[in-house]
Amino acid sequence: MKNSISQKFPFFKKPLKVLFVSAEVYPYATVGGLGMVIFSLSRALKKLNIDCRIFMPKYGSIDEKKYKTEMILEGLKVPTDETVEEKKFLICNVKTHFPSEPDVPVYFLENMEYYEKRSNVYGYSDDPIRFLLLTRGILDFLKQFDWIPDVINCTDWHTGSLPNYLKTIYSQDPVLSKIKTLFSIHNLSHQGVFDHHFVSQMDFDDGKSPIASFFSDKLPKQNFMRRGIIFADIVNTVSETYAQEIMTPEYGEKLDDLLKEVRTKVSGILNGLDYTQMNPATDKLIPFNFGISNLKDRVKNKTHLQKEFNLEVSQDTPVLGMVTRLDEQKGIDLLFPILETLVSEFDCQFVVVGGGEAKYRSFLEEISKKFPKKIGCHLMLDFNLSRHIFAGCDILLMPSKFEPCGVTQMEAMRYGAIPVVRKTGGLADTVEDFDPKNNTGNGFVFEKFSSHALFGAIVRALETFKYKKNWQELMKRAMRADFSWEASAKKYLELYNKAVSI
Structure with missing residues (x-):
């Protein structure tokens, strides 16, 4: 398998390193289908000899007795871009959990106020701060870590700030500036905590101004779906037809003109199924097995x-x-x-x-x-x-x-x-x-x-x-x-290859 991958992508002497960043990941915290996609896709890529890892918030609902964690970094100072001294940094920890086979390490950003005390993944008025903390925290952690991804795969508006940060604040960083990004759109209709259908000209975010400081009144009005599309090296959606639909007014959620403008970097890859879990012949959740x-x-x-x-x-x-x-x-x-x-x-x-x-x-x-x-x-x-x-x-x-x-x-x-x-x-x-x-x-x-x-x-x-x-x-x-993940994973690998060649 390793030889076949290296023959297809000969400039990869070592396994390609991909970091998934997501607000939810199965089985630690999952609300919709996104969590299962990250779980299944990362494991399918692992089988293709890709060094996959995952980063997510450590919510209070995550059971550390069930998922044994190890402290990697304590006291990470995450910049907030505030000018008041006592608000300049938020303090976080980074922990990791190594699941059993297949081995895809999961890293958790730990913060008492924004994750530990919250019982839900989404639905808070300060969600923009919570997810900005995630993306900024990851980047500052990577500056101190001995593993640097070739590609970071971001997912939906919650992580759209990460490509924005890389192309602005960290554009001159000798390590982080080399990282490429893929921005995956799972649902274009969710663009933040505001209603993007009704935005005044005074509050409209063109996506090109600097990211607001963590506690600024401007932050909740910034559109990180738009920013992810603008600043990511590659953009993909979760089906080929949806990739075409979102370039029309009917489905574009007011981002269709932007998507048409960057259409050369937009593609669609269908999600898959985990056929090991979804198997009627062996499924223990159904009364009678069959084939x-x-x-x-x-x-x-x-x-x-x-x-x-x-x-x-x-x-x-x-x-x-x-x-x-x-x-x-x-x-x-x-x-x-x-x-x-x-x-x-x-x-x-x-x-x-x-x-x-x-x-x-x-x-x-x-x-x-x-x-x-x-x-x-x-x-x-x-x-x-x-x-x-x-x-x-x-x-x-x-x-x-x-x-x-x-x-x-x-x-x-x-x-x-x-x-x-x-x-x-x-x-x-x-x-x-x-x-x-x-x-x-x-x-x-x-x-x-x-x-x-x-x-x-x-x-x-x-x-x-x-x-x-x-x-x-x-x-x-x-x-x-x-609809196995194997075919979809190979298409994601092609996108990662395209990203690192840019």
Whole structure:
């Protein structure tokens, strides 16, 4: 493996060194899909002989008894750029944890006020200070450390200040100035603690002024998504289609003109799945294991799911499932006019797992009371129950308004659930529309963001379900789809190679 990598990139006499910087990393602290991406991608790169390491905040929720840490540096003085003497520095520690195989070291920036005392990863009014402390702390730590990365892979607005710092304050540093950066956009709609849709001209951040000092009133108004895009050597998103979509006004979140201006350094790489963890043949979280060769055993999971949600048990009744965050992005609004018609006029059932906004919870609670044997709801996140839906439902709905990548559809397909998706972002890159004439495709795709379009796609799926032979073949194609991290990791390696050659 080492020889093959060195032959492809001959100027790397030693393994390429990559540092991931992220607000969340599985299993230490994770809120959404970002944490799992960092976990899985770093390990896939490790298998390609890349010296990967990870840096994140040490939140108070991280259990040091479970994850044994070692002090690397105590009393790190992180500059704040304040002029008042007592505010010039924040004091931090750096600790590390070495997981068991594969060995990807994780470094933690420890600070009592901004991390240790906080029970959540996000959601604080001083989040700009918390994440500025992370990026500045990392750079000042690296100045004293014996391991210097070739590339730092930053993720989303929380770490967008790091490329900015490297190209300004540290541009003349003999060590840090040589580091290249890749800025990964997982969701362009999150750009800070302000609403980027409504910014006055007085508060608008063009991204080129100096980064404000830590305690300045200007800091919360600075857009570190914009700054990450401007100052990073390479920018990538988490699917090829999303990389194109964000250059349009519809999906660009007011950064489309900037992204078009720097389009030569923007690309898209699809997220992957950890096939070791996501394996229906060995998964301990599902009631009954199965594989492509024994799909009859999957039927037992459907029965279990129907009983779990107190629905009528019937193998001939298709079960529609959703595993989702309940918000506008996920297209829940499209269900409002059609869900009652679906369950009352068609022989089908509907189950959903996920937490979120009150208006969606109220809608789902009310309609489940109206159709208790047809609709089942668990309106909070539940990792185990989500896996039951993947293994037991027949059809998975993802009618997203936009979807940078989407992992749920890939997880569902791995477990034999057929996705119904809108043609956007990563959904467009992973789901091929079923063609009954040629018996091809692995799901059902609709384009227009409307209830009628979603309804039509669901009806197509329900009608196809009646033809068991075709449906079984459809399931097998879905389960055979390859979304492993291995292919994605090789594409990231190409981007790192491009960055260091700049």
